[in-house]
Amino acid sequence: MHSFVYRANALLTFAVMVLAFMCAMASLSDNLNSLSPSAQLQVLNVNWFQKSTQGNDEVSMTLNISANLQSLFTWNTKQVFAFLTAEYETPKNSLNQVSLWDGIIPSKEHAKFSIHTTNKYRFTDQGCNLLGKQYNLTLHWHVMPKTGKMFADKLVMTGFRLPEEYR
Ligand SMILES: *[C@@H]1O[C@H](CO)[C@@H](O)[C@H](O)[C@H]1NC(C)=O
Numbered sequence: 676m677h678s679f680v681y682r683a684n685a686l687l688t689f690a691v692m693v694l695a696f697m698c699a700m701a702s703l704s705d706n707l708n709s710l711s712p713s714a715q716l717q718v719l720n721v722n723w724f725q726k727s728t729q730g731n732d733e734v735s736m737t738l739n740i741s742a743n744l745q746s747l748f749t750w751n752t753k754q755v756f757a758f759l760t761a762e763y764e765t766p767k768n769s770l771n772q773v774s775l776w777d778g779i780i781p782s783k784e785h786a787k788f789s790i791h792t793t794n795k796y797r798f799t800d801q802g803c804n805l806l807g808k809q810y811n812l813t814l815h816w817h818v819m820p821k822t823g824k825m826f827a828d829k830l831v832m833t834g835f836r837l838p839e840e841y842r
């Protein structure tokens with residue numbers, strides 16, 4: 676009898692230890708997989724680039740938006756709103772922000788994606804400042820929690836440049 680209780684107890688202790696170890700490994704591998712959000716943004720093509728009759732430059736481009744935002748999802752995450760902006764400087768404004776694409780990410784499974792798209796919203800300047808213009812592409816995200824405060828962050832990719840001529 677004594678030996679049976681002892682053995683059962685030893686077995687239980689061992690099971691708890693294995694469970695604890697597996698939990699530790701699971702959370703460790705979770706962290707290793709995605710320490711922080713990452714993104715790769717590519718301009719695959721400038722489809723056309725022209726000045727409208729009102730004198731405003733407008734560009735149509737094909738983008739490759741790849742991101743892994745899975746680390747933003749926890750038990751408390753309802754959804755993530757992501758959007759991409761082109762950001763550039765003009766003599767009038769130190770920061771011009773033009774939204775090119777957006778999307779709602781409903782779950783962690785959808786938070787790793789690669790999208791091949793033309794700009795969903797018009798890339799138009801308030802004037803004709805875009806020839807040869809250097810710009811950044813910034814992926815912004817707003818994390819909407821089930822309870823608590825929303826938070827926002829972004830990733831900036833620098834060094835993009837528009838063509839020197841209309842096409
Ligand atoms: C889009 O970018 C991803 C990640 O950089 C790359 O694996 C994929 O081949 C790209 N797709 C195209 C069509 O260039």
Ligand SMILES: *[C@@H]1O[C@H](CO)[C@@H](O)[C@H](O)[C@H]1NC(C)=O
Nearest residue numbers: 762763764769770811831833
């Ligand atoms: C582009 O990004 C770089 C690095 O974050 C920053 O120094 C620069 O001011 C940005 N340019 C614009 C126009 O926002």
